[in-house]
Amino acid sequence: MSSKHQSPRQSLNASPLPEPKPTKSIVASKVPTNADANVIIRDLRHNYLGVEQVTRLHDKDGKVSARVRIDFTSIKLANAALSKGYVLIDGKQCPVQTYQPPFCYRCRTEGHYASNCSQKPLTEQRLQDLFQQQQQQLESMMNAFESKWNERLSSVKTSSPTNVNLDKVIPVLKDLTSICQQFNQQNVQMQQKFSSVINHLQDLNLQASVEQTRVPFPEQNGH
Template identity: 50%
Template sequence: MSSKRQSSQQSQNSSFLPTRSLVASKVSCDLDEAKLLQDLGHNYIGVEKVFRRYDKDGKPMGFIRIDFKAENVAMKIIDSGYILIDGKQCPVQSYSPLICHRCQNEGHYASNCPQKPLTEQRAMEILKQQKKQFETMINEFERKWNARLSESTTSSNHAHVNQLSPIFRDLKTVCEQFNQQNVQMQRALHSIVNRGHDIQTKLNNEQAQPI
């Protein structure tokens, strides 16, 4: 394989969006964060932090978030589809952080946002940002889709499963991210509609009052 072809193949096998974090599922609940960090450190370079997820009752769940110091390590693991934890292959997916649609910061919902209520101007800015993100995701996915299909059709009459599976992984990822962005956009629009309704109600009440 030529260096040019090898470079193209590595580019096509990369994760859809660069990330330093991933989420692993089906992880043993008997392992605490310290043990997980130690175990992962033996098998992977640049493991920075491990976060265990807990249910509403404070019981550990089989999901953990793993942060790496570099994107290339996390992206390589995501492309492989699994990560080794305590000798077991645990499924992985890219980490999509909780983002407040009001301030666009991570870690809380708009209902708990410390900033002031969403204004129409800020909402329009967010909608423009999300539209640009949509276009970027779709264009990048289309580029990788066409490249992989082109390689599959030119290299063999029968496309191998291992050539097609990365395409469907990317499709799943972009659908998940699109759904998350769509929910945030709907919340932003809902806030605008509510504010408009409140203003209209206030105006109607003022007009109904006798002079």
């Protein structure tokens, strides 16, 4: 028997991660680290059409890696170079793959990773701000209601307990009903906010684990 309820992981999968897009760039690996980018580009232009630029890639420590980024003038020419699975550099077969620019799973834009994102991350301070906001809103509602309640009660007070003007009591009861509805609405809104926070945290955790599996290609010129 199937269930309509989704697990948190299924819910996250409902927002799929972006598919890799075709680009005009490829990455070649196993390139000698002592090979100069200017020499590499001359070699590549001799064997392949549309080679526009070659950039040495560095590892996370800033050291020259055995990878280079090769930019072509069109996606078609980049795919043509990819078709054999390697490019010839200095007579050697260097494996190639499509270059994917850094992608930030926090702001969902290309050009950087989440670790370098300028967008304000969701922190414990943000959660405290939400709780404080909730408290201030509830206190404001309570103070407004208490003021109105006291005002209405003073207007229905009489010398005789049996001589109560029902026309004045009814608005007080309506106010009480209204404030209860507002409390309930406020509670629902805050529950939605906190649910969004929880889902966002789960999403960030999942996406961070995916990001760690991607090979970062810091773009630094070795010229």
